[in-house]
Amino acid sequence: MTAPFDYKNNELHCEGVPLAKIAAEVGTPFYVYSRADLERAYNSFDAALEGIPHRICYAVKANSTLAILKVLIDLGAGADIVSYGELFRWQKAGGDPAKVVFSGVGKTEQEIKLALAAGIGCFNVESGEELLELDRIALAVGKLAKVSLRVNPDVDAGTHPYISTGLKTNKFGVSMEEARDLARTGAKLRGIELAGVDFHIGSQLTKTSPFADAIARLVALIQDLAKDGIKLTHIDIGGGLGIDYGKGEVIPSPAEYGVAVREALAPLLSMGLELYTEPGRVLVGAAGALVTRVLYRKRNEVKHFTLVDAAMNDLMRPALYGSHHPMKPVTNPGRPEIATDVVGPICETGDFFARDRNLPEMAQGELLWIGAAGAYGSTMASNYNTRPRVPEILVRGDKYTVIKPRETYEQLIAGERIS
Numbered sequence: 001m002t003a004p005f006d007y008k009n010n011e012l013h014c015e016g017v018p019l020a021k022i023a024a025e026v027g028t029p030f031y032v033y034s035r036a037d038l039e040r041a042y043n044s045f046d047a048a049l050e051g052i053p054h055r056i057c058y059a060v061k062a063n064s065t066l067a068i069l070k071v072l073i074d075l076g077a078g079a080d081i082v083s084y085g086e087l088f089r090w091q092k093a094g095g096d097p098a099k100v101v102f103s104g105v106g107k108t109e110q111e112i113k114l115a116l117a118a119g120i121g122c123f124n125v126e127s128g129e130e131l132l133e134l135d136r137i138a139l140a141v142g143k144l145a146k147v148s149l150r151v152n153p154d155v156d157a158g159t160h161p162y163i164s165t166g167l168k169t170n171k172f173g174v175s176m177e178e179a180r181d182l183a184r185t186g187a188k189l190r191g192i193e194l195a196g197v198d199f200h201i202g203s204q205l206t207k208t209s210p211f212a213d214a215i216a217r218l219v220a221l222i223q224d225l226a227k228d229g230i231k232l233t234h235i236d237i238g239g240g241l242g243i244d245y246g247k248g249e250v251i252p253s254p255a256e257y258g259v260a261v262r263e264a265l266a267p268l269l270s271m272g273l274e275l276y277t278e279p280g281r282v283l284v285g286a287a288g289a290l291v292t293r294v295l296y297r298k299r300n301e302v303k304h305f306t307l308v309d310a311a312m313n314d315l316m317r318p319a320l321y322g323s324h325h326p327m328k329p330v331t332n333p334g335r336p337e338i339a340t341d342v343v344g345p346i347c348e349t350g351d352f353f354a355r356d357r358n359l360p361e362m363a364q365g366e367l368l369w370i371g372a373a374g375a376y377g378s379t380m381a382s383n384y385n386t387r388p389r390v391p392e393i394l395v396r397g398d399k400y401t402v403i404k405p406r407e408t409y410e411q412l413i414a415g416e417r418i419s
């Protein structure tokens, strides 16, 4: 299997397409994705769970561009959504609503009604009040809402505090004790079909042990409920498996994750439960990159800066989490390196992609590749500083398609009025 981004004759390509060719034809900055890598990632995750009856509900928030959803739909994916907007996208891309789970701590009445009308597969309920509200709305519209209770297993995922979600101090899910009570309540509600329990303990996990610990806790809960006569049909273990951001960390492979999950789940498999997962980053992260052009360089007494035409509004992760993304020049990588801050044009010191990064010294006008940007890149982009969102390109072999055009200035002000 070849890497999605590789040099051929000192020119960085996505599959068979030189990135410089896309830059010349589409302009910079742009996001570019490898279709083959999306397929590789999905198939290896799927293969890791082989033998366990399972459903992969792709976390749409990681990348919700319609053409990316379509690739995953064609591979058989379901979806994990956190808003009606994501369901709208999923259906526009041709996704089956029956394969959708709806997560999130704050679903509105309007979102619940639209999701019930669409016939989604399951609501991942995060509080007692939400459970009652869902029952009330389902009865009012004459539907039965299939429900899974999101449990907060109080497990430390060991990841960045902003993307760690499985601790008691986080706003997500209900405690194990409350889940027992809610399951008993839920089993009696006429608008609710209690089908499962779920968790999502955090994102960019670099160990498998927190998954195994959280599964063990839910296995105990499911066994207890079974003794009370409450039979569940699935367990949903969320997303969270990390990817390689080029920091030298060792990330468990999907196969290693599969082994840990299989072991922890063993006591349940004889009970006939189906496994649901909600991977986001691991399916789309490595397939995507942001390509940007160097505008200017400057040096003062203490620092060297490389100013590029992409900014924090295009890829927010470094500014928000201090996250590391790999970087390479698009041509001639084998040059002497210098330490530089790679920064964008936005009027904030937080607008950086890297600080004191050793990179081949880049000339004005050169292209820079910022890798591992397929997940939480385009979906977190904004129009800050009235910057149009960048185009997105999908590569297949030696062909590419613009799957989302660059926003126009007119689109930026559409619908606004002065008085």
Ligand code: LLP
Pocket (backbone or CB within 6 Å): 059, 062, 080, 103, 104, 163, 200, 202, 203, 204, 238, 239, 240, 241, 278, 279, 280, 281, 282, 317, 375, 376
């Ligand atoms: N399921 C639920 C309920 C979630 O909240 C999330 C992500 C996922 C699944 C997918 O997790 P993944 O497999 O992608 O780790 N913006 C941050 C990541 C926030 C993740 C939020 N929840 C970032 O750029 O790192």
